[in-house]
Amino acid sequence: MSVTDPAAIASAEDFTVDALLEAKGDTTVSVVIPARDEEGTVGEVVRRIITDFVAAQGGSGLVDEVVVIDSDSTDRTGEVAREAGATVHTAASIRPDVGTVPGKGEALWKSQFVTRGDVLVFIDADLVDWGTHFITGLVGPLLTRDEVRLVKAVYDRPMIDADGREEEAGGRVTELVARPWLALHRPELAGIVQPLSGEWAIRRAAFAGFSVPVGYGVEIAALLDTADRFGVESVAQVDLGRRTHRHHRHDTLGLMAVQVLAAADRRRSTASGGDVQDTVGLTQFARGEGGFEPRVSGVGVGERPAAASLADPTADGAAS
Ligand SMILES: O=c1ccn([C@@H]2O[C@H](COP(=O)(O)OP(=O)(O)O[C@H]3O[C@H](CO)[C@@H](O)[C@H](O)[C@H]3O)[C@@H](O)[C@H]2O)c(=O)[nH]1
């Protein structure tokens, strides 16, 4: 059965903790939570995962470590995450020899240097409606099927308005950018229900071989790179039920769309990775006193090289 066949989508309920612990054996699992200014939600996300899964805190032992990458936060994100029990690193403090740039992809790329799991599980820090079955669902296919390299979350994702009411379905960049791009250029991946889902899991050995966009292009890039390197059948999907999160305004989603398109387009050409400092200017308009006034935002579209290609700065002979 093809990965794009709806019947191939697993359910989190397919995986019990006991069965996964048996399948896990010596495999180690790191949960990584990238967070920029998420003091309101990150504590609860960390606490629930640790309570259920980290053995030292009375959990099942399915997860070996919970690591928050504090991505240039200006609020108490790091402190709150630490109080909740996570290991916390600022993105800027990891591998200072390669410098630092803003972005979610940068946080995930840097996480590779401070985690030890064979399996990396990425979870957003702004989740509101979710459950710890997200973890069992995401690691399930990786612990039970050798050919799987990447697991993408599938869920209902309603939009919640300012008054807490449910509007039409969310995922605006997914529906207006990612899905149309896949239809045009990679129709064999059109069956991926949530190509941009922020909850996904990947084998470290696979992720370490990929160039990683520093911004929000990280998810589409990981999907395309996994399919290209290991075949579409190495991607699994798992239904996690329902998820809600904090929504961006349309104009900031425009910046996200630029990063998603830049990462996807780069993978259509033979050009390998851009410079980590690359930016493009996105012009948006607001009506002001003088008519439509342009506002230009510099959007980071650079990429980090495959982590596996980077010398260990602590190794003999490596630059200090
Ligand atoms: O510079 C940043 C920006 C965001 N984040 C964190 O990344 C997560 C997701 O960011 P968010 O701004 O909430 O993205 P979404 O609007 O939720 O965008 C969706 O689509 C993006 C593009 O694929 C994915 O990266 C997201 O995970 C996915 O939820 C959150 O924990 C953020 O705090 C960082 O760590 N650093």
Ligand SMILES: O=C(O)[C@H](O)COP(=O)(O)O
């Ligand atoms: O994944 C997406 O498409 C973006 O995160 C936007 O999601 P939203 O429309 O639900 O805010």
